[in-house]
Amino acid sequence: MEKNILGKINRLQIPTWNALKINDTSVMIALEEMSAYTGNPLQKEYAGIRIRKEAPAELRGSAPAILGDTLGYVQRLCNYKLHITIPEGFTAKEPVILNFYLDRDNALLSDELFISAEAGSSASIILRYMSDGDSDCFHCGYTTLDVKADSSIRLIKLQMLAENHMGVDATEVNVEAGANASVVLAELGAKKSVSGCSVQLAGNSADADLDGVYIVNHERELDMNYRIEYRGENTQGNISLRGALLDNARKTAKSTLDFISGAAGAKGREEESVLALSPEAVNLSAPLLLCGEDNVDGQHATTTGKIDEEKLFYLMSRGIDEKEARKLIALASFSSVLEKIEPENLREEITASIQEALNNAD
Amino acid sequence: MLTISGLKARVGDSDILKGLDLTINAGETHVIMGPNGAGKSTLANVIMGHPDYVVTHGSIVFDGEDITDAKTDERAKKGLFMTFQNPEEVAGITVESFLRTARFAVTGKSERAWDFHKELLTLMERLDFDESYAARHLNIGFSGGEKKKNEILQMLALHPRLAILDETDSGLDVDAVKTVSEGVRGYKNEKNALLIITHSTKILENIKVDAVHILVDGQIVKNGGASLIDEVNHSGFTALTPSKSIEGVS
Numbered sequence: 001m002e003k004n005i006l007g008k009i010n011r012l013q014i015p016t017w018n019a020l021k022i023n024d025t026s027v028m029i030a031l032e033e034m035s036a037y038t039g040n041p042l043q044k045e046y047a048g049i050r051i052r053k054e055a056p057a058e059l060r061g062s063a064p065a066i067l068g069d070t071l072g073y074v075q076r077l078c079n080y081k082l083h084i085t086i087p088e089g090f091t092a093k094e095p096v097i098l099n100f101y102l103d104r105d106n107a108l109l110s111d112e113l114f115i116s117a118e119a120g121s122s123a124s125i126i127l128r129y130m131s132d133g134d135s136d137c138f139h140c141g142y143t144t145l146d147v148k149a150d151s152s153i154r155l156i157k158l159q160m161l162a163e164n165h166m167g168v169d170a171t172e173v174n175v176e177a178g179a180n181a182s183v184v185l186a187e188l189g190a191k192k193s194v195s196g197c198s199v200q201l202a203g204n205s206a207d208a209d210l211d212g213v214y215i216v217n218h219e220r221e222l223d224m225n226y227r228i229e230y231r232g233e234n235t236q237g238n239i240s241l242r243g244a245l246l247d248n249a250r251k252t253a254k255s256t257l258d259f260i261s262g263a264a265g266a267k268g269r270e271e272e273s274v275l276a277l278s279p280e281a282v283n284l285s286a287p288l289l290l291c292g293e294d295n296v297d298g299q300h301a302t303t304t305g306k307i308d309e310e311k312l313f314y315l316m317s318r319g320i321d322e323k324e325a326r327k328l329i330a331l332a333s334f335s336s337v338l339e340k341i342e343p344e345n346l347r348e349e350i351t352a353s354i355q356e357a358l359n360n361a362d
Numbered sequence: 363m364l365t366i367s368g369l370k371a372r373v374g375d376s377d378i379l380k381g382l383d384l385t386i387n388a389g390e391t392h393v394i395m396g397p398n399g400a401g402k403s404t405l406a407n408v409i410m411g412h413p414d415y416v417v418t419h420g421s422i423v424f425d426g427e428d429i430t431d432a433k434t435d436e437r438a439k440k441g442l443f444m445t446f447q448n449p450e451e452v453a454g455i456t457v458e459s460f461l462r463t464a465r466f467a468v469t470g471k472s473e474r475a476w477d478f479h480k481e482l483l484t485l486m487e488r489l490d491f492d493e494s495y496a497a498r499h500l501n502i503g504f505s506g507g508e509k510k511k512n513e514i515l516q517m518l519a520l521h522p523r524l525a526i527l528d529e530t531d532s533g534l535d536v537d538a539v540k541t542v543s544e545g546v547r548g549y550k551n552e553k554n555a556l557l558i559i560t561h562s563t564k565i566l567e568n569i570k571v572d573a574v575h576i577l578v579d580g581q582i583v584k585n586g587g588a589s590l591i592d593e594v595n596h597s598g599f600t601a602l603t604p605s606k607s608i609e610g611v612s
Contacts, residue, residue: 319467335454
């Protein structure tokens, strides 16, 4: 029997009317007893990078408010831990890739991952979550990314769970002075996916881009809650979401720019561009701009659109049939985020997944 | 090749084309001239099947087939092509990728990527178009002139039977007009045809014109040979259409 074991999660930082049904969400799953995850997501060693199957020794601080509920559940259910450290001054030549695959033998995954980018280091980390649709699977995960001073790190999370599975995932990012973090969250699967991310720009001149790319089709549901907190002076952080909604999909996007007192000179922008390809799809967006500091520059913009008919005519005038032209235009709307995804084969995989969903659209 | 008979068309509640006949044969270059608002671009869009333009009367026959109700992509596959006054910008697809997709769509034949690439670079060189633009997203960040060159590039790559140039020379400087004009001459042969829509005559200076049609208020009011261009240049449209009152044209 399905139970709401996760309670309310992905809470909007400043709640609005309950009637809007956007303040939080929950996940109903039939959860059996958690067993160990015996999959092998890390399929090779990476020279110069330290990887341990345990949490860091130092105590973690409290989680950001919007992710606290999820962290509590992940810690309670946790059956997989990993701590990746990019040593001080080290530049990784290839991305560190973890492939989490859920199937009959590993139907439940609650992973708590720690990524530490030491001062002056540089690396890309790719986390892929996939599942076998023939089994009854559930993923619940929490990633903590510490980006120390003057380091640069790119984290790409690719959620491609089977359409009958639930996924809950949260990412906490802390960026120190002069460091740069790029987080790309690709939400492409699951019956219902709950995705949260909170980035704290703690040090002066810290910089972060949080990009979300999603496609929601059929009866699927996606709930996103993304936030950047500006604490340091002259920090810069942008949230950019690109997605398409098809069929009877339901999508909620909560994005918050939170300028804390003292973050003088901080700049931030949040934008979302949604392509609504079905009149039945439900599209909810809640952009929040919170200013505790006067000397900041914060902007937000949300656009919801259909396929541009003039573009459609242009492409069709070159012989491209209507369905293919619609697909090209829809795919084009993802380009600004897809361009950030490397290596190329990962970008192609995500592109192919989007194309497949568009191909199957009514 | 193209026979338009008694064509009437409207956009929304406005009747734009009010009974228009036009025949273009293979090997011919026709020019449609007329003042602003005459219906020149409407004619181009109606021939190409823009969904906003509704044909209320008449027919369009291309290569013996009635295409009045055909979808735009079907018209393109039959060999119709139109350059746009304001070419659309499409992020995420490069000029080369777009052109390969389009060429496959109109020919149905797959080509080796390298062969297509080489041909494309040759065409771009002919148009004095920097080859780096092949890898740029379609019309994104292009200047007005570059967009027009890109339209001509597409025409050359897709080998249409009938190309309609809708104000291709507008907004171009003298050198760009010359380059575009040379590109148009390179396209033209005895098996295809051109319909050039313009209200200036710069682009026509280096092109052999077979017929000129003056379009006013949705109807062709005068037909003639290339000499009609000089008459327009000399006397304007008003003098050529004494029975019509044309406002705002000097």
